[in-house]
Amino acid sequence: MEDFAGMSVDILERRYRALLRAYPADYRRERADELLEVLVADETGGRRWPEPRQAIALVRGGLRVRGGSAAERPAAVLVWQGVQLAALAVLALGVLVALDDMEEAFRFGGLDAPLLVLKDLGLNLVLSAAALVALWLRRQRLAIGLAVVAIAGQTAVSQYLYLNGLPQWWAPVVALPLMIAGLWRPGDVPRVDRGNAALVTAGVLALHLVPIDGLHNVDLMSRVLAVAAAVGAATVFLWFATADQRLLIAAAPTFALTTLHEVMVGSESISQTLPFLAVGVVLVICAVVLTRRRQARV
Structure with missing residues (x-):
């Protein structure tokens, strides 16, 4: 069971990483690991797919960053x-x-x-x-x-x-x-x-x-x-x-x-x-x- 749960977490993490590609490369290098820790924290239920609400939020967040929301100006x-x-x-x-x-x-x-x-x-x-x-x-x-x-x-x-x-x-x-x-x-x-x-x-x-x-x-x-x-x-x-x-x-x-x-x-x-x-x-x-x-x- 532990192996199955670990495999599920790995698959879930890969799919979250795919969603994080909505963010610019520089932003991913700085914060991707931190975001992933939050997204898959305490995940033990065998879930393999991101929650729709989180997926939408990640895509929109990436679009905002690309549009300059994280820039100084x-x-x-x-x-x-x-x-x-x-x-x-x-x-x-x-x-x-x-x-x-x-x-x-x-x-x-x-x-x-x-x-x-x-x-x-x-x-x-x-x-x-x-x-x-x-x-x-x-x-x-x-x-x-x-x-x-x-x-x-x-x-x-x-x-x-x-x-x-x-x-x-x-x-x-x-x-x-x-x-x-x-x-x-x-x-x-x-x-x-x-x-x-x-x-x-x-x-x-x-x-x-x-x-x-x-x-x-x-x-x-x-x-x-x-x-x-x-x-x-x-x-x-x-x-x-x-x-x-x-x-x-x-x-x-x-x-x-x-x-x-x-x-x-x-x-x-x-x-x-x-x-x-x-x-x-x-x-x-x-x-x-x-x-x-x-x-x-x-």
Whole structure:
């Protein structure tokens, strides 16, 4: 029985260690053992899985620490890391839209004129993707240069994206000032680690993949499913974002791309996209307010 109990404790401890990966590596090195002692203290009941309440608390605690709650200047971490994550998210969204447009162009007749498709869409896609990778690798100045070339080079080769004000043309335009601002990041604010940056970017992109467009053209059941998916995605995102407000900063500028497209082409549907821009502004305000309230409680 003692061997069985000891084995259960070892399994439970490994699973708690897996949950503790929600915390940054430096934080784990300093406090993981202390936290584990508390979590598995006097555990003799043969339990092999963490309690759901504790698991949720650990994940949210890790998100808060990543968001700067344990830093000396939480607001500075929020702003500067949020700006870096926002630039990544905007570039990633632009690349995603560009890939989708290129696939659609080839699918609907582009194979008859592949060079024309590449001329109109290719340079922007390649350079925006390169800027995204450079920024993720922390080569910020290289990423800025690639974004500039993505804007000017694509427009010089073909004005198709510019004249139509497409979101993938706007992506490096919006990301550029964010990346430039990041050059003035204070020395006491660490950079976002790459794994965390990839997860945050993926989370923001997931919001934009939820099917919410064209609901008036589909049957009632499809509308209900689309609305349920949108509400579910927003709920999950906000659950994470209330713990790590950097997500709000990262998501905010991505909502501007569609609005800028509608403004540039003078579309009649601009009134439908302005609320998305308003959402972006509200996200930034909420991030700042939540961080200040957290500082006040500390």
